[in-house]
Amino acid sequence: MSASSRIRNPELLQRLMSAEAAAALIPNGAVVGMSGFTGAGYPKAIPTALAHRIRDLNGQGEKFRISIWTGASTAPELDGVLAEVDGIEMRLPFQSDPICRQRINDGRMDYIDIHLSEVSQYAWAGFLGKLDLAVIEVAGILEDGRLIPSSAVGNNKTWIEQADKIIIEVNDKQNAKLEGMHDIYYGTALPPNRKPIMITSPADRIGEQYLHCPLDKVIGVVETSAADRNSPFTPPDEVSKRIAGHILEFFEREIAAGRLPKELLPIQSGVGNIPNAVLEGLDAGPYKNLTAFTEVIQDGMLKMLKSGTLGVASATAFSLSPVAIEELNNNIDFYRERIILRQQDISNHPELARRLGVIAMNGLIEADIYGNVNSTHIMGSRMMNGIGGSGDFARNGYLSIFVTPSTAKNGSISAIVPMVSHVDHTEHDVKIIVTEQGLADLRGLSPRQRAHKIIQNCAHPAYRERLMDYFERACASGRGMHTPHLLGEALSWHQRYEENGQM
The missing domain is CATH 3.40.1080.20 (Acetyl-CoA hydrolase/transferase C-terminal domain)
Structure with missing residues (x-):
């Protein structure tokens, strides 16, 4: 089954394009919300096409970087390829890519580490600034333009609502029978307009099966056929x-x-x-x-x-x-x-x-x-x-x-x-x-x-024995018995490791 058979909205079918054409729609300096959570449901084709574009521009002496918001970690085909070409200005809220990690720790990429429950609120409240564009993977598009979510929901609802423009990847490697597994809740609000979230059991459903997507925001649709990043299961040691x-x-x-x-x-x-x-x-x-x-x-x-x-x-x-x-x-x-x-x-x-x-x-x-x-x-x-x-x-x-x-x-x-x-x-x-x-x-x-x-x-x-020795000497120091510490030694174990490779 081709991805185009999953694009049932005629208007969006007319916006079908290549990943390269979609990547060309992302401007330098843009803030981009991308789908993806723990290696599932992330866009597969556009990030790689964008990385190729950035590499070409870098070769011409032109700097091109974007900021990326996701649900959580993604995969080498997103975080890795874009970090490798130094294409990420700022990243949030979670990542696990080794190239990203190195860039962050070298001070070459800004990183905002946020509680995952708060990312949507931060975006809605404007704490993070403006979201220019969203790139969202889905399992299909209905006749009326609603989106069938794929193997991860993450912050997709918020990115679609907040972004000025949207590019959709329709991935036919995502099982079409995922339809019906999702529960998208449209009742959240910022203070002082919040209401209780009426879930009293993990089995409760309070939302809808689909993501709403304004058709006038969608500037491109890309077909993909690529599996999520899946690591082999390692039996517990x-x-x-x-x-x-x-x-x-x-x-x-x-x-x-x-x-x-x-x-x-x-x-x-x-x-x-x-x-x-x-x-x-x-x-x-x-x-x-x-x-x-x-x-x-x-x-x-x-x-x-x-x-x-x-x-x-x-x-x-x-x-x-x-x-x-x-x-x-x-x-x-x-x-x-x-x-x-x-x-x-x-x-x-x-x-x-x-x-x-x-x-x-x-x-x-x-x-x-x-x-x-x-x-x-x-x-x-x-x-x-x-x-x-x-x-x-x-x-x-x-x-x-x-x-x-x-x-x-x-x-x-x-x-x-x-x-x-x-x-x-x-x-x-x-x-x-x-x-x-x-x-x-x-x-x-x-x-x-x-x-x-x-x-x-x-x-x-x-x-x-060394930990107990530290604790007992801290207690005997007379500095305070509620939470005894020896400030001159409290981080000495870390310092010793940094100097000698051994705590």
Whole structure:
């Protein structure tokens, strides 16, 4: 099936053009909102055509750069190709591309790291300036011009509403039966006109299946036939399995204590090896008809839906391996009844995370002995990816669980340090920290009690004694006993690593 057979609106069919012609419509200095979230639903052809154009202009001595807003991370065919030709002036709100990361950390690309739930509000309020153009991938266009969203919704609704001009990529590699999986809510508003968002279960639908798109804004339509970026699924390693084991034991204790129902509460899970290990552990357990209210549908959630461990999953995008994509496509009718894809200002909304009582599970780079978490910066200054949606769920969820191996770089770095070099999640928002060494339940503990728990339960044995020595000397310093620190030493571990390659 060709993409043109999915363009059912005659007026938009007349605006069909090549990716090169569409890229030529993007002016130098433009602010461009592009679809895409965790390697799904991003435009496949126009960014590459634009990168070729920029390379040609660079060769002629002409500088050409644009600013890019997305839902979250995209793929090498968008972030990578445009960063490689130095075509990105500013990027928001999240990225994971190595070339982008290098440009950001070299100071050659501006980067704004924002809670994913807030991006739409920032745009609507005008905090970010004017959005000139949107480039949106869809699975099809209806007769009346409404758009069938593809494998990610992200901020597409907002980009379409805010942009002066719109270019649409219609991708026939996106399963046509995605139609009906989406729930696009048109009831959001800025203060003081907000109303409650009437979702009381992850299964609730409150919106529409399609994106509204003013036809007079559309300046081009491009056909594509390219799959999303999909990384092969890596089975969880032993460290990940041990971390998952601690979390699953914790859930059992919470159920026994009456603090969690036997069906748990809606699960939010970050992307990666450890979250997938937790999902595999849940799937192997006694659970049935769990729910997920999260950002991303991963391989593990498809397996849980298939087995009945998970009854419904609400998210804003897929992040699937090639094998899982095949499974989704082969059984799309089954999954369409159990998966809801929403825009990210709903999938990540703090009101909903708090109301539903989400169990949030996210990764970290480092945590300190008092429970502050750094999830974005290496050694305090170098951006890794961004905060993503972890803050949306950590502050507002019923449980906020942060997970990490206890060491990195073959033991040269401790994930538990005296003081984090950058704070994304304060001690007030962090309830549980888990490493392969153990789990620290920080609820109801004072700072000094938290320090004992984190050091004893989570720190690697190679660093545990030194952390306790630091803590005890800080307590003995007389500087203050509420949150004891030795300011001259608090970041010395990071300094030692920078100088010697070893904490």
